[in-house]
Amino acid sequence: LFAGEVDFLKGVVAMSGLPPDDRIEVCFAGRSNVGKSSLINAVTGRKALARASNTPGRTQEINFFTVGDDRYLVDLPGYGYANAPVNVVEKWQALLKQYLSGRASLRRAFVLIDSRHGIKPVDDEIMTLLDKSAVTFQVVLTKSDKIKPSQHDAVLDQVREKLSKHPAAFPELISTSSEKGDGIATLRAVIAGIT
Numbered sequence: 166l167f168a169g170e171v172d173f174l175k176g177v178v179a180m181s182g183l184p185p186d187d188r189i190e191v192c193f194a195g196r197s198n199v200g201k202s203s204l205i206n207a208v209t210g211r212k213a214l215a216r217a218s219n220t221p222g223r224t225q226e227i228n229f230f231t232v233g234d235d236r237y238l239v240d241l242p243g244y245g246y247a248n249a250p251v252n253v254v255e256k257w258q259a260l261l262k263q264y265l266s267g268r269a270s271l272r273r274a275f276v277l278i279d280s281r282h283g284i285k286p287v288d289d290e291i292m293t294l295l296d297k298s299a300v301t302f303q304v305v306l307t308k309s310d311k312i313k314p315s316q317h318d319a320v321l322d323q324v325r326e327k328l329s330k331h332p333a334a335f336p337e338l339i340s341t342s343s344e345k346g347d348g349i350a351t352l353r354a355v356i357a358g359i360t
């Protein structure tokens with residue numbers, strides 16, 4: 166759907182660096198290691214696209230990709246790093262709050278949740294921030310190939326229960342595996358269909 170028309174634009178460390186908000190924008194958020202880079206690469210069809218955001222030093226940047234000529238795909242820094250220094254976490258939270266509350270063109274956040282783990286407290290915190298910022302968010306389950314169908318039902322129940330407490334949550338969940346390709350076309354279509 167949009168392979169070949171996605172390009173890395175820039176990494177941003179302060180609000181002053183944001184590109185003009187003249188495109189439809191969606192962002193991806195998730196705990197470190199949730200499979201965010203793999204998912205962005207799978208969705209865009211470009212193997213190494215999100216790798217830049219994973220290299221040391223770039224992990225705190227908000228990375229902007231252009232999709233065609235009318236939208237941005239935004240890779241937010243991973244959260245919940247086990248040993249992140251407090252000042253780094255605080256700086257990141259401040260930038261994230263500013264970005265989420267001040268970005269008129271942001272239509273939807275995709276919050277990635279590992280199918281094996283469900284929603285953790287740190288995910289709940291991000292969802293609360295999205296509620297407060299009035300940014301609609303949709304949960305994307307990752308690594309669905311790692312769990313059995315019975316576990317899948319259990320994680321869906323847990324996620325739905327948690328989401329019922331978040332007014333900004335979009336009701337439909339998307340289950341994906343970047344490894345097997347499951348759900349990737351669905352996610353792509355959702356992104357392409359946002360107006």
Ligand code: GDP
Pocket residue numbers: 195196197198199200201202203204219243307308309310311341342343344345
């Ligand atoms: P990030 O830190 O959120 O960007 O996570 P990565 O995309 O770097 O993935 C973290 C780890 O999970 C890597 O070892 C990936 O190979 C693995 N991974 C990511 N997506 C999948 C998936 O769909 N299935 C499986 N089995 N492993 C995955």
